[in-house]
Amino acid sequence: MSTLARKKGVGAVIWDYLTTVDHKKIAILYLIAGGIFFLAGGVEALLIRIQLAVPNNDFVVGGLYNQILTMHGTTMIFLAAMPLVFAMMNAVVPIQIGARDVAFPFLNALGFWLFFFGGVFLNCSWFLGGAPDAGWTSYASLSLESPGHGIDFYVLGLQISGFGTLIGGINFLVTIVTMRAPGMTYMRMPLFTWTTFVASALILFAFPPLTVGLILMMMDRLFGGNFFDPAAGGNTIIWEHLFWIFGHPEVYILVLPAFGIFSEIFATFSKKRLFGYSSMVFATVLIGFLGFMVWAHHMFTAGLGPVANAIFAVATMAIAVPTGIKIFNWLFTMWGGNIRFTTPMLYAVAFIPSFVMGGVTGVMNAAAAADYQYHDSYFVVAHFHYVIVGGVVFGLLAGAHYWWPKMFGKMLSEKLGKVTFWLFFIGFHLTFFIQHFLGLMGMPRRVFTYLPGQGWETGNLISTIGAFFMATATVVLLINIVVTTVKGKKADADAWGDGRTLEWAVASPPPEYNFAQTPLVRGLDAYWIEKMEGRKGLTPAEPLGDIHMPNPSILPFIISLGLFIAAFGFMYHKQHSWSLFVGIAGLLITLGSMFLRSVIDDHGFHIHKEEILEAENKGVKA
Amino acid sequence: MHVEEKLTAETFPASPEKATLEGKNKFIGFWTFLGGETVMFASLFATFLALRDKTANGPTAEELFKMPLVFVATMLLLTSSLTSVYAMYHMKNFDFKKMQLWLGVTVLLGAGFLGLEIFEFNEYVHEGFKFSTSAFSSSFYTLVGTHGAHVTFGLLWILTLMIRNAKRGLNLYNAPKFYVASLYWHFIDVVWVFIFTVVYLMGMVG
Numbered sequence: 001m002s003t004l005a006r007k008k009g010v011g012a013v014i015w016d017y018l019t020t021v022d023h024k025k026i027a028i029l030y031l032i033a034g035g036i037f038f039l040a041g042g043v044e045a046l047l048i049r050i051q052l053a054v055p056n057n058d059f060v061v062g063g064l065y066n067q068i069l070t071m072h073g074t075t076m077i078f079l080a081a082m083p084l085v086f087a088m089m090n091a092v093v094p095i096q097i098g099a100r101d102v103a104f105p106f107l108n109a110l111g112f113w114l115f116f117f118g119g120v121f122l123n124c125s126w127f128l129g130g131a132p133d134a135g136w137t138s139y140a141s142l143s144l145e146s147p148g149h150g151i152d153f154y155v156l157g158l159q160i161s162g163f164g165t166l167i168g169g170i171n172f173l174v175t176i177v178t179m180r181a182p183g184m185t186y187m188r189m190p191l192f193t194w195t196t197f198v199a200s201a202l203i204l205f206a207f208p209p210l211t212v213g214l215i216l217m218m219m220d221r222l223f224g225g226n227f228f229d230p231a232a233g234g235n236t237i238i239w240e241h242l243f244w245i246f247g248h249p250e251v252y253i254l255v256l257p258a259f260g261i262f263s264e265i266f267a268t269f270s271k272k273r274l275f276g277y278s279s280m281v282f283a284t285v286l287i288g289f290l291g292f293m294v295w296a297h298h299m300f301t302a303g304l305g306p307v308a309n310a311i312f313a314v315a316t317m318a319i320a321v322p323t324g325i326k327i328f329n330w331l332f333t334m335w336g337g338n339i340r341f342t343t344p345m346l347y348a349v350a351f352i353p354s355f356v357m358g359g360v361t362g363v364m365n366a367a368a369a370a371d372y373q374y375h376d377s378y379f380v381v382a383h384f385h386y387v388i389v390g391g392v393v394f395g396l397l398a399g400a401h402y403w404w405p406k407m408f409g410k411m412l413s414e415k416l417g418k419v420t421f422w423l424f425f426i427g428f429h430l431t432f433f434i435q436h437f438l439g440l441m442g443m444p445r446r447v448f449t450y451l452p453g454q455g456w457e458t459g460n461l462i463s464t465i466g467a468f469f470m471a472t473a474t475v476v477l478l479i480n481i482v483v484t485t486v487k488g489k490k491a492d493a494d495a496w497g498d499g500r501t502l503e504w505a506v507a508s509p510p511p512e513y514n515f516a517q518t519p520l521v522r523g524l525d526a527y528w529i530e531k532m533e534g535r536k537g538l539t540p541a542e543p544l545g546d547i548h549m550p551n552p553s554i555l556p557f558i559i560s561l562g563l564f565i566a567a568f569g570f571m572y573h574k575q576h577s578w579s580l581f582v583g584i585a586g587l588l589i590t591l592g593s594m595f596l597r598s599v600i601d602d603h604g605f606h607i608h609k610e611e612i613l614e615a616e617n618k619g620v621k622a
Numbered sequence: 623m624h625v626e627e628k629l630t631a632e633t634f635p636a637s638p639e640k641a642t643l644e645g646k647n648k649f650i651g652f653w654t655f656l657g658g659e660t661v662m663f664a665s666l667f668a669t670f671l672a673l674r675d676k677t678a679n680g681p682t683a684e685e686l687f688k689m690p691l692v693f694v695a696t697m698l699l700l701t702s703s704l705t706s707v708y709a710m711y712h713m714k715n716f717d718f719k720k721m722q723l724w725l726g727v728t729v730l731l732g733a734g735f736l737g738l739e740i741f742e743f744n745e746y747v748h749e750g751f752k753f754s755t756s757a758f759s760s761s762f763y764t765l766v767g768t769h770g771a772h773v774t775f776g777l778l779w780i781l782t783l784m785i786r787n788a789k790r791g792l793n794l795y796n797a798p799k800f801y802v803a804s805l806y807w808h809f810i811d812v813v814w815v816f817i818f819t820v821v822y823l824m825g826m827v828g
Binding site for chain 1: 646672759
């Protein structure tokens with residue numbers, strides 16, 4: 001049965017996306033879901049900034065402000081940044097290594113649906129008695145005392161979406177190890193693939209501690225555990241350790257892929273190969289390794305003692321070295337290059353000073369003695385927004401513009417793209433630069449209002465104005481997407497004309513099987529090498545033949561739905577005894593679907609040679 | 623090699639679990655997954671070590687643990703790991719019946735271990751050592767219980783594989799499945815060695 005080039009109705013398209021195991025469609029699902037959560041987190045940020053615009057404001061106060069603040073952080077990290085990173089990885093990595101799909105297409109879909117249902121569960125809290133309100137770090141001493149079910153939504157929702165992330169990480173590790181095309185040695189992999197590889201390894205080792213932390217929190221809140229309750233011998237610091245053993249590597253899980261995106265963009269739009277490729281790989285691995293050695297710098301004031309603080313301070317400062325290597329490599333890539341300031345390149349160039357500022361304040365925070373002054377002030381808020389927005393969000397926006405033609409087959413408007421960039425860039429610095437000084441002047445973070453006469457009025461007002469610049473930029477981006485989807489220019493395979501890596505050698509969007517013939521990789525920047533030798537396409541590594549493809553399946557959706565139902569059941573079991581049975585029923589749905597997956601053979605299907613030839617010929621004519 | 627191909631003892635490859643790309647992916651993916659599991663158990667062990675003296679006037683480890691029961695349980699589980707090695711040996715020799723036999727023995731031994739653990743937990747609860755008694759009790763039940771849940775899942779998994787493939791024998795589609803299930807079983811065994819040492823031995827003498 002041919003699945004190529006068939007016209008479908010709306011219902012069929014929805015069913016297709018519910019059951020798809022194709023990494024390119026899963027990328028689109030991640031992009032849409034992550035994009036929607038990004039908008040939700042953005043609206044929450046605006047509400048925060050409106051409340052803080054003037055002193056003694058009463059727009060959103062007290063408990064509601066705490067909920068909005070908590071959900072802003074939680075949503076942006078877990079439900080916006082993570083899935084958007086996964087969107088880029090899914091869209092690009094398999095093609096960059098010359099593979100037809102990921103190692104585990106079924107698990108890829110499962111990872112997405114787990115993330116999705118976890119996110120939906122977390123946001124259900126808004127309509128069911130209130131959202132979590134103990135900050136995105138949810139420190140146990142605070143979160144155990146939180147009434148209602150807000151924190152339970154946090155614990156169970158993150159548990160579900162965390163499983164999804166872990167599965168995604170394992171999938172990319174194995175994909176990169178086993179699925180590389182002939183000739184694609186490790187030291188010929190594009191930098192984005194390398195950073196995905198290291199970030200996936202970080203996911204593998206960082207998410208289990210979070211899982212354990214969330215289990216302990218769940219036990220304490222729902223099943224009478226005593227892990228964090230000092231009255232029964234518990235210790236609230238355990239949560240802080242487990243959370244930050246996850247939480248610090250999480251920063252690198254997000255920012256390393258962003259580094260990878262920028263590395264691709266700098267090389268492409270400077271028309272030069274990346275400067276210091278092997279030192280870039282080395283720096284990436286070193287950052288990943290050191291990322292696990294520094295978690296206690298989030299706990300300098302928790303009282304771990306001077307020896308622990310000193311060790312973690314030094315380890316933290318050490319990370320500045322490999323990061324500095326990267327910064328200089330990017331600068332040297334541009335040096336003497338034939339630079340084109342496209343929208344992705346603008347983000348990349350703006351990223352360097354923005355991220356360096358975040359890095360410098362990072363080293364300031366790393367000085368443990370000085371951190372006692374910065375701790376819990378707006379200085380810290382400014383620091384991590386410079387790192388996360390200036391690094392990760394700039395990277396995601398750059399990547400979205402850069403690979404948009406590859407994912408959707410249409411170019412985004414460069415004019416609107418540049419408007420988005422300038423609004424976002426100016427808005428970002430307007431919002432967060434001033435917060436360094438608000439922090440140094442003593443403004444504490446997480447407060448919902450402040451009194452006049454402390455010299456904080458102007459700074460806060462400027463910050464709020466900046467936030468609206470970023471909101472406007474986002475609206476322009478959405479307009480850009482709508483307009484170009486309706487009447488955009490169709491993108492070529494090599495959409496930017498200067499593509500260097502394999503994804504630019506296949507059609508935009510790529511066919512279901514990616515490569516009609518698996519390519520032979522003959523060096524770094526494989527496609528560039530072929531172009532420089534005057535060839536139009538890639539050198540094939542195999543004759544044209546039937547292509548084996550995985551079957552679509554609804555089971556990933558149902559497995560995730562089961563956990564979604566189970567989470568509701570276990571959450572309400574103290575109020576309603578029957579609720580426990582709902583929880584067990586949900587688990588049975590999940591385990592039953594896993595059982596079906598195990599006993600039903602799934603050998604996939606083949607796309608025949610003739611169909612591939614037909615599709616490829618059509619692609620050439622169009 | 624094609625996954626559904628009918629094979630004989632002569633044509634069956636030396637490492638059937640890695641003979642196909644799917645098998646190789648499963649093999650590497652599962653080892654990777656066990657890396658994550660290791661970190662998860664390490665976190666639980668760390669929590670347990672931090673809280674094992676915090677008994678909040680409830681029963682202590684010395685009062686609760688009884689060597690004979692735990693020793694028998696340990697021997698059952700260690701032996702089951704050995705029998706699963708036999709099963710994999712026969713799988714590589716394409717002897718499906720003997721593989722099934724040894725997997726059956728593995729499951730029985732594992733079920734015996736699980737039965738003893740349930741009996742043990744039941745005893746403790748009757749002695750006033752409930753999940754919510756103290757920080758020590760919470761961390762004990764969570765660590766050992768998580769291991770017990772792994773044993774339960776492993777038993778169901780191996781049973782499912784045995785029943786599903788009872789009639790059709792070995793091929794390159796199911797060989798990797800048997801292999802990773804046995805890897806999982808070994809992992810559970812290794813974790814138990816640490817639980818036996820850190821929870822029980824250190825609890826009784828340290």
